[in-house]
Amino acid sequence: MKRDKIVYGALLCGVVLLCNSCMLGRRQIKSPELELPATVVADATDSLTMADMAWWNVYSDSTLTALIERTLERNKDMLAASARVRRMRALGRVARADQLPSVSGQLAADTEHNDYEGEPASDDPEFDAKVSLAWELDLWGNLRWANRKAVAEYLATVDAQRALQMTLVAEVATAYYELVALDQELSIVRRTLQTRKEGVRQARLRFEGGLTSETALQQAKVELASTATLIPGLESRIALKEHQIALLAGAYPTLRIDRQTMEMHARLPERLKVGLPSELLKRRPDLRQSEQTLRAAEAAMGMASADRFPRITFSLTGGWENDDLKGLFSSPFSYVN
Template sequence: MKRPAHSLVAVAVAALLGGCSLIPTYERPAAPVEADFSAHGAAPAGAQPATADIGWRQFFGDERLQRLIALSLENNRDLRVAVLNIEAARAQYGVTRADQFPGINANANGTRQRTPGDLSYSGRSTIGSQYQVNLGVTAFELDLFGRVRSLSQAALAQYLASEETRRSTQISLVAQLANAYLNERSSDELLALAQRTLKTRQDSYGLIKLRYDAGAASELELQQAESLVQSALSEQAIAERNRAQATNAIVLLIGQPLPADLPAPRPLSEQGLLADVPVGLSSDLIERRPDIRSAEQQLRSANASIGAARAAFFPRISLTGAFGTASSQLSGLFDSGSLAWSFAPQISLPIFDGGRNRANLDLSEARKNIAVAQYEKTIQTAFREVADALDAKGTYDRQIQSQQTLVDASRRSLELSDMRYRNGVDSYLQLLDSQRALFTAEQSLLQARTQRLNNLVGLYKSLGGGWEENTVAAKAAPPTSTVQ
């Protein structure tokens, strides 16, 4: 039996009212990077939380640094701006989403007007009055082709992108503060090293001065000892300046002066200052790193905007209507017979616009292609940051080991040089060179340790760590890899 014609019409109308979407089907672009980080020194590891799930309280073992991070998350202005940007994006999404629903307004108005006699049909001047009370809908668009929904989805993606940007801002803030703190600790330890070296050289200068006064040392030896003292004073001044500037950087990041009750710092050479960093697949990086997720939301927003640009080629139907009462007398507004209503649908079909709609569609598609390129670049940048940190990890370990051996050898060389000088075997120049070599080796060792710790902080950040305060329990996941 054939379906009645009115049933087909009803189905067609229902389909139109249900609306359609002209947004292209979204497909995540393929990641232009390797599948894993095995080529960069990451070895397979057992089940454990991903780096993004490791809380910064568990990663940073120094209680002083933990306290500073907590203060920065409370007071930092950059993070505050990121939070306010989220609120702005959320409000903008609310404004755009509201266009999907009719706005109903209650209106009341009155008009009293005098018409001159030469404009009146009766030839006499008249005074007329009109009063109305109604509920009305103004220019509500029937979103048959999904234009408004496309704009709403684009705004939602922008809002979600701002959320991810806020996460990225916090992760960067935690890493910046950790690096500033490590630089302060390094400057502090360099200052202590310079002070110890200065004390040693001053004592040596005192002995040389006594020998010079007794005629047992030459003026050249005295001047060489003096040069070592002045060199140590210069190094001490540099360390003091660097420490003060590092402290200023911390104060800026925490948004307030340093509290007086901060816990005592831990030495940079102490074990457990930073935790191990597990490294997963590149697909895990894409899923967990907030700047990549933000770039993908920007891509989704650009994709949704294409749907709005396509819908502009089709008719736009809007409805305006009102229902209420009207009367020439204010007292008769709600009397029987005062019912008034109006209904004014409007349809607009683009016929000729000088190529505006075509240009808008081309612009939307171009912006999507830009968003794809930016998304792929963000992935490549993230992958490189992880790879660089992994490649540096092993070299820093070897560098520190070699540098420690150099320090030990330089210290023994200084002891032997001092003995040979006191016994008259070597000149003071040999002792001077040994002192300089030891100081340089100790400086290099401390700098290498600082660089290694900064590199681990960078690896933690590049893998999305720093968002959680405390470690999230490990979930069932494919095998990952870890830094060995």
């Protein structure tokens, strides 16, 4: 009989493990077969594209790279995205832990005051120490679907953070170069203004000497006034651009934006390698985020399918319980649910 009990117990464990390996619902999301071409241009391949380069290697301006680093560290949206990644990572750990047995303990002491009709009032003290072990059999795959959902949501937040990082790097670099260009334009306008002032001075001398008419002098003054009106607009645009960069960097508008001067004689490459656009498309973080969101929705459907069936949970509780603290450890108990 002892051997039969062992066999029956082994069979029961096998049935439980077999049922625990079942999952309701099917994985229906598959990566599409895009049938991408091997090359974009015949007899021309590009194995090193701009997408393979880190952003700090793309920009040679050390002032710009320092500004981008500050932005990625202090931008409010970036900090929120990082917090969402940490949150989803923690929730993923919780989902994985739900598949394991849980252990809990309790220490309690209470007094129950009884005053029944026809009986004298009495106090009923109770002291107990309990330890519980609970484990849910994942017969229909509910917990495993929940784990997959948590993983997909975590990966979606990671890709969202990467997409935001790419956007911030591009926005800061664009605003920085626009600011440098505005500085250069303002410098040119101010030099032009000095030239116009000199032109007015010479036109006045020629007019007073009788060499030209008053029309030439008035025309020089108009050109001077037209040039002078450009400076306030450029200064306002420069201030707005500085405020935009400060906002991206997570700072107040009072932040001083350091920048270098524009290199007017820089030589640019005649040709740029473009890589394989279809391959770059598959690596876009926003598309990868959408794919993970879709996988999380599929896992949620699996959880909903598994919730139609009953759940089985084993619970084992043991400890000590007594009306007197002195005899607590002499009164053990245990029960199984």
